Amino acid sequence: MIRLIIVSIVLAALSYWFYRRLILATGISRTWSRIGIGALVALWISAVLGVGAGEVFDTSWARPAGFVGWVWVAAGFYLALGLAAIGVVSWVWHRIRRTSPPAPPRRSVLRTATAAALLVSVGAAVYGVGEASRPQVVYVQVPLDRLPEGFEGTRVALITDLHVGPARGEGFTREVVDLVNAQNPDLIVLSGDLVDGTVAKVAPDLEPLGDLSAPLGVFGVSGNHEFYADDGGRWLDVWDTHGIRTLRNERVEVQRDGSVIDLAGVHDYSSKDPYRPDLAATFDGRDPSRLVLLLAHQSKHVHEAADYGVDLQLSGHTHGGQMWPIRYLVPLQQPHVSGMDRFDATTLYTSRGVGTWGPPVRVAAPPEITILELVPATQ
Numbered sequence: 001m002i003r004l005i006i007v008s009i010v011l012a013a014l015s016y017w018f019y020r021r022l023i024l025a026t027g028i029s030r031t032w033s034r035i036g037i038g039a040l041v042a043l044w045i046s047a048v049l050g051v052g053a054g055e056v057f058d059t060s061w062a063r064p065a066g067f068v069g070w071v072w073v074a075a076g077f078y079l080a081l082g083l084a085a086i087g088v089v090s091w092v093w094h095r096i097r098r099t100s101p102p103a104p105p106r107r108s109v110l111r112t113a114t115a116a117a118l119l120v121s122v123g124a125a126v127y128g129v130g131e132a133s134r135p136q137v138v139y140v141q142v143p144l145d146r147l148p149e150g151f152e153g154t155r156v157a158l159i160t161d162l163h164v165g166p167a168r169g170e171g172f173t174r175e176v177v178d179l180v181n182a183q184n185p186d187l188i189v190l191s192g193d194l195v196d197g198t199v200a201k202v203a204p205d206l207e208p209l210g211d212l213s214a215p216l217g218v219f220g221v222s223g224n225h226e227f228y229a230d231d232g233g234r235w236l237d238v239w240d241t242h243g244i245r246t247l248r249n250e251r252v253e254v255q256r257d258g259s260v261i262d263l264a265g266v267h268d269y270s271s272k273d274p275y276r277p278d279l280a281a282t283f284d285g286r287d288p289s290r291l292v293l294l295l296a297h298q299s300k301h302v303h304e305a306a307d308y309g310v311d312l313q314l315s316g317h318t319h320g321g322q323m324w325p326i327r328y329l330v331p332l333q334q335p336h337v338s339g340m341d342r343f344d345a346t347t348l349y350t351s352r353g354v355g356t357w358g359p360p361v362r363v364a365a366p367p368e369i370t371i372l373e374l375v376p377a378t379q
Contacts, residue, residue, distance in 0.1 A: 004052045011051075014076060015044045021083050022118065026111045043072040054165030054197025055229040059205075067167045067360060074323060074359035075125035082117030086110070128323060128361030135179060135354050135367045140340060142347060143377040144311055146291045150259025151374055157185035157214070158370040160297070160316030161353025163225065164205040165197035167360040174208040176354055176369065183371050187216040187254070190244060191316045192223020192268060192297035196357065198230045203238050210242035216254055220244045221265035222275065223297040223317065225357070232267070232275050247295060249278045251286065262286060264310075265295040277301070283308050299336045299350045306344040313348045314372075320352030320365035327365060338365075 023036045050066030050073070053059050057066075090110060157180050164173055180188060194209075195202050212218045220239050226232040236246040245252070247265025254263045266277040277296075286292065291311045294301070299315040320338040321327025330337045336350045354367045 001056055004048070004056050007051050008048045011044055011047050011073075014080070015040045018076070018079065018083075022114060026114050027107055028111070043069060045069070047073050050166050053167075054195075054202045059165065059169060059197070059201055063166065063169065070167050070359040071125050071129060071361060074128055074361040075121045077323065077359075078121035078124045079117060082121055083114070086113045086117060089113075124363060125359070125361055128359070128363040131366055132356050132360050132362040135176060135369055137179060137183060138368045138370050139373070140349065140370060141373045141375050142312060142340065142349065143375055144291065144347065145345075145377045146311055147374055147376050148259035148261065148291060150255075150257030151261060151291075152376060154187065154216075154256060154374045155183070155185045156293075156314075156372045156374065157183060157188045158191065158314050158316075158349070158351050158372060159188065159354060160191040160193065160351045161223070161319060161355050161357070162194040163196050163353075163355035163357050165195050165202040166358075168355065169205045170207060172355070173205055177208045177211050179369055181211065181213060183369075185214050185371060186256070187263075188212050188214040188218040189263075189295055189314060190218070190220035190239075191295050191314055191351070192221055193225040193316065193353070193355075193357070194220075194223070194239075195235060196225055196229070199234050199238060206238060206242065209239070209244060212243070216256060218244050219247055219252075219263060219265065219295065221247050221295040221297060222268050222271065224268045224270050227268070227271060227275070232271065248275075249282045251282055251292070260290060262290050262292040263295070264292055266301065269296070269298040269301055279304055279308055299334050299348055302335060302343045302346055302348045306346040310346045312374075313346060314351070315348065316351045316353045318350060318352070319357065319362075322356060322362055322365050323359070324364035 019040055023033050046065045046069030049062045050069035053062035053066040222232045222236055226235040239246050249266050251262045251264035253260050264282050266279060266282055267275045269277060288309055294305050294310045294313045296313055296315050298317045302313050305313050318330050318334055318337050321330055327337055336348055338350050338352045340349045351370050352365055352368045354369050356362060
């Protein structure tokens, strides 16, 4: 509730700034001014419902309005960038016109530029809703030096960052499950952030996960969002009831065609006790000659993973930036944004994820379900 109050105040302050820039500064008529104020208030209420859905408010009634509010937050992000740019250009233009020939009235130019910024911002958000609603199946070959013969050609389905709750529910989970099962993977892994909300309000949205099926099993690890509104351990218990073998600083042996690899998983990088990630405990007593595949929600685990001889780490968390140009800020917090990379002897694959955090919007960062085919490095 405290987080909701703080975010509501921030959104109210942003709405007031939009009121000053969109309505007062442009000098629009009284009728349009009233319409604009009404729209800003309604959108603010919708955004507050969206922020609280799944945690404070029941999703059954808050999600539809919240969806609209979250889309407005995305539009507001782009609008804020546009208005800031207009402010800078306006200031420069104001200085130049002092020594230039007569130009169109400044307010007329400001109205035109502001209207253009509003249209582009709303258009970008609407486009982003469409992009976010079409998950792509991405196929990637992963060459591995120590891949045992029995695992050559193994197809691993990676699902991450579903984020059901405030804007999406059971229907979206069902769509993802059906897409994954249609690929007939040998192994399915989930690398966290499946939910935003409490077990009491959001757990039913995960029920389709019980239909995930793969010969080598279905495994998962926590992300940071499992701990935001509830106890992360309780969320992992829910996953267990759906047939997902949760790895809580653990490793298991996976066997295929007479060969064995280690599949390990750790709690999220930012988790606190009693869920603090512990690679030392995870790998204690491990046979170092055996290939190990690590599930870790955040790619920043890769540096420590390389020290423990991890062959392949599968992560998510970044969303590929989710909305351009945020992807250029991701490297400030993570060593990798998306796709495959190499850190010492460890191969890292970072998925853009299939869902969205906050706004159900993606711009230049399409959602993905990844099918990774394990192949020998010499192939």
